[in-house]
Amino acid sequence: MLKLQGIAVSPGVTIGEALVLDAEGFRIPRRFVERSAVDTELARLAHAVAETAREMEHNRDRIHQELGEQYAAIFDAHLAMLHDPRLQQELTAAVRDRNWWPEYAVSRTLRRYAKVFQSLDNHISQRAHDIYDIEKSLLRNLLGQRRETLAAISQPVVVLAHNLTPSETANLDRRFVKGFATELGGPGSHTAIVAEGLEIPAVVGIGPFLADVSGGEPVILDGNEGLVILQPDEETIAQYRLEEEAARSVAARLGRLRDLPAETTDGVRIQIMGNIEFPSEVDQCIDRGCDGIGLYRTEFLYLTSKREPNEEDHFEAYSAVVKAMNGKPVVIRTLDLGADKMLTEKTPEEERNPCLGLRSIRLSLRELPMFRTQLRAILRASALGDVRVMFPLISTIVELRQAKMVLADVMEDLAEHGIAFNRKMPVGMMVETPAAAVMLDSFIKEVDFVSVGTNDLIQYTLAVDRGNKEVAELYNACDPAVLRLLRRSLDVAAEAGVPANVCGQMSGSVMFTQLLLGMGLRQLSVPASAIPEVKQACRSVSVADCRLIAEKALTMDGAREVKAYLRDQVRRLLAETVA
Amino acid sequence: MAAESRESAMHAGAAVPCGETISREVVVANSQGLHARPADMLAREARRWQSRIELVADSQRVDGKSILDVLTLAAEAGTRLVVEATGPDAREALEAIGSLFDRNFNERAGSQQT
Numbered sequence: 001m002l003k004l005q006g007i008a009v010s011p012g013v014t015i016g017e018a019l020v021l022d023a024e025g026f027r028i029p030r031r032f033v034e035r036s037a038v039d040t041e042l043a044r045l046a047h048a049v050a051e052t053a054r055e056m057e058h059n060r061d062r063i064h065q066e067l068g069e070q071y072a073a074i075f076d077a078h079l080a081m082l083h084d085p086r087l088q089q090e091l092t093a094a095v096r097d098r099n100w101w102p103e104y105a106v107s108r109t110l111r112r113y114a115k116v117f118q119s120l121d122n123h124i125s126q127r128a129h130d131i132y133d134i135e136k137s138l139l140r141n142l143l144g145q146r147r148e149t150l151a152a153i154s155q156p157v158v159v160l161a162h163n164l165t166p167s168e169t170a171n172l173d174r175r176f177v178k179g180f181a182t183e184l185g186g187p188g189s190h191t192a193i194v195a196e197g198l199e200i201p202a203v204v205g206i207g208p209f210l211a212d213v214s215g216g217e218p219v220i221l222d223g224n225e226g227l228v229i230l231q232p233d234e235e236t237i238a239q240y241r242l243e244e245e246a247a248r249s250v251a252a253r254l255g256r257l258r259d260l261p262a263e264t265t266d267g268v269r270i271q272i273m274g275n276i277e278f279p280s281e282v283d284q285c286i287d288r289g290c291d292g293i294g295l296y297r298t299e300f301l302y303l304t305s306k307r308e309p310n311e312e313d314h315f316e317a318y319s320a321v322v323k324a325m326n327g328k329p330v331v332i333r334t335l336d337l338g339a340d341k342m343l344t345e346k347t348p349e350e351e352r353n354p355c356l357g358l359r360s361i362r363l364s365l366r367e368l369p370m371f372r373t374q375l376r377a378i379l380r381a382s383a384l385g386d387v388r389v390m391f392p393l394i395s396t397i398v399e400l401r402q403a404k405m406v407l408a409d410v411m412e413d414l415a416e417h418g419i420a421f422n423r424k425m426p427v428g429m430m431v432e433t434p435a436a437a438v439m440l441d442s443f444i445k446e447v448d449f450v451s452v453g454t455n456d457l458i459q460y461t462l463a464v465d466r467g468n469k470e471v472a473e474l475y476n477a478c479d480p481a482v483l484r485l486l487r488r489s490l491d492v493a494a495e496a497g498v499p500a501n502v503c504g505q506m507s508g509s510v511m512f513t514q515l516l517l518g519m520g521l522r523q524l525s526v527p528a529s530a531i532p533e534v535k536q537a538c539r540s541v542s543v544a545d546c547r548l549i550a551e552k553a554l555t556m557d558g559a560r561e562v563k564a565y566l567r568d569q570v571r572r573l574l575a576e577t578v579a
Numbered sequence: 580m581a582a583e584s585r586e587s588a589m590h591a592g593a594a595v596p597c598g599e600t601i602s603r604e605v606v607v608a609n610s611q612g613l614h615a616r617p618a619d620m621l622a623r624e625a626r627r628w629q630s631r632i633e634l635v636a637d638s639q640r641v642d643g644k645s646i647l648d649v650l651t652l653a654a655e656a657g658t659r660l661v662v663e664a665t666g667p668d669a670r671e672a673l674e675a676i677g678s679l680f681d682r683n684f685n686e687r688a689g690s691q692q693t
Contacts, residue, residue: 077646080622085644086645113651120651
């Protein structure tokens with residue numbers, strides 16, 4: 001049994017079969033070969049070995065010519081390892097006697113060697129890289145064009161990966177994923193958001209561990225404590241089964257809140273909205289009794305297919321959500337992606353700082369035909385219900401005005417063609433840069449609503465890349481700088497009589513509910529999974545008490561102090577919701 | 580792994596290992612230890628003989644015909660190893676392998692080659 005500590009980013013526990021994706025995204029399931037097919041599979045393995053040897057020889061000769069014999073020697077070592085009689089015999093035995101699929105035999109056997117090398121306290125440990133190289137070459141030759149993708153999963157799995165890219169997570173067959181664990185990543189990384197949306201546990205920033213596990217092995221994922229347990233013993237499995245069971249019964253209890261309003265003990269009605277990324281998530285929000293969709297992320301449309309989505313793709317997705325919400329508000333956020341994340345060829349040159357680069361509204365304003373296509377679809381959907389549009393990452397008034405001009409232009413276009421839309425569709429902006437928070441008194445006159453995106457606001461205020469585990473600790477929603485910008489934003493909005501919302505992970509955590517209500521917030525947008533808990537929190541507090549808590553928290557100098565204070569304050573609530 | 584190597588080492592030599600076991604002590608003299616190139620030379624030489632060849636260092640015993648196994652010894656310069664040969668041509672095998680160590684695997688002392 002091996003317990004690994006990472007960063008907990010999405011709660012819950014699960015036990016399941018591992019699906020391992022290494023840095024190249026190979027998926028090696030534990031699969032067995034029919035007895036009758038053993039000879040065919042052995043021939044396939046032999047062919048892959050021969051192909052791999054041929055490649056190594058080719059590389060050796062090329063490097064020999066270009067750089068000389070000394071540099072080519074590494075390929076001789078690779079060849080010697082590949083042809084190692086012990087290795088070959090082990091691989092053959094795995095297929096012939098244990099009936100392992102050759103891919104699985106290769107992965108299992110070579111990783112075992114790699115692990116032994118890694119454990120050596122000696123320069124020989126470097127040889128582990130060679131073993132991984134050999135594994136990759138063999139797998140490439142074995143899998144060839146049949147390389148399996150995440151989209152092809154057909155049974156429940158726990159996905160273990162070096163890192164998950166947005167396009168990989170977007171392509172997942174979500175019905176079968178029970179949880180995620182990644183070597184890289186921090187709180188607020190894409191994996192975290194997707195896992196939260198799917199309501200499955202996730203642990204990130206674990207550090208290198210994929211060498212210790214093979215596909216098909218049972219693993220336990222503890223998204224509450226940030227643990228991944230490999231090769232769990234029976235006692236541990238039993239203990240986690242109980243926890244899974246207990247979680248289900250708490251969920252059932254919170255489920256009874258569905259039809260009760262989120263009203264504080266002193267009678268203030270709070271709107272609880274859902275955050276969604278995929279149209280299918282809307283059902284989970286409705287099931288938990290949300291008051292609307294406060295954040296509909298539209299990035300998946302750009303990530304799931306190789307071509308740019310057309311107007312119908314957009315319209316189909318939006319109208320499904322709008323119809324399902326049946327007259328309740330749906331806030332659609334326009335594209336919030338960096339050029340670097342786009343599958344289509346929009347990225348002109350490499351960016352050194354993608355987070356500070358051409359992304360989000362900046363990209364939309366640069367790629368006007370793409371932006372107009374999205375706006376046309378949003379406007380068409382506005383004829384079907386209460387649709388509102390929101391622009392992300394606004395940092396200057398010029399951007400806001402440009403975006404609104406494009407919108408007005410698209411409206412004229414639709415009107416000319418007699419296509420129905422809501423001319424009064426509310427237009428809002430995200431407050432997620434310090435610039436927007438500081439200048440909000442100017443912006444507020446030109447928008448119908450604002451939504452504070454705390455994930456980016458924290459990242460930009462504290463200058464921390466939330467996906468970089470080296471500095472992830474500095475990424476802290478409790479930082480007084482963040483709280484002050486948040487309070488300012490809510491104050492400015494309240495004074496102007498403009499509705500304000502907070503989306504982002506902060507609003508989904510009950511630790512912040514009292515603080516946010518105390519700062520005057522009356523609308524929270526949270527992942528579907530958090531709706532019952534946040535609703536329960538709202539129903540157990542009074543706005544008067546919340547004000548005192550917010551005032552006190554805002555006098556504090558450090559994130560640690562704030563965190564300790566809020567944790568104390570929430571303990572009472574948690575006792576009621578979780579106990 | 581140690582136990583496992585030992586077990587598969589038994590299988591590896593499969594057809595052969597009957598006859599006496601003889602051994603001799605050798606010292607790794609390469610400045611870089613028993614790294615990939617000498618390990619490869621050693622395994623190649625060992626495979627030329629029918630006898631089972633094993634290398635023993637402290638508690639670890641590895642198959643001399645497998646470069647991967649030999650590398651797991653991580654034997655540094657100065658390490659003392661016992662080479663054991665079991666089989667019909669044990670004596671010749673032991674001599675050939677011993678001479679590889681004596682010749683320092685054809686590396687000059689202090690060579691930086693890897």
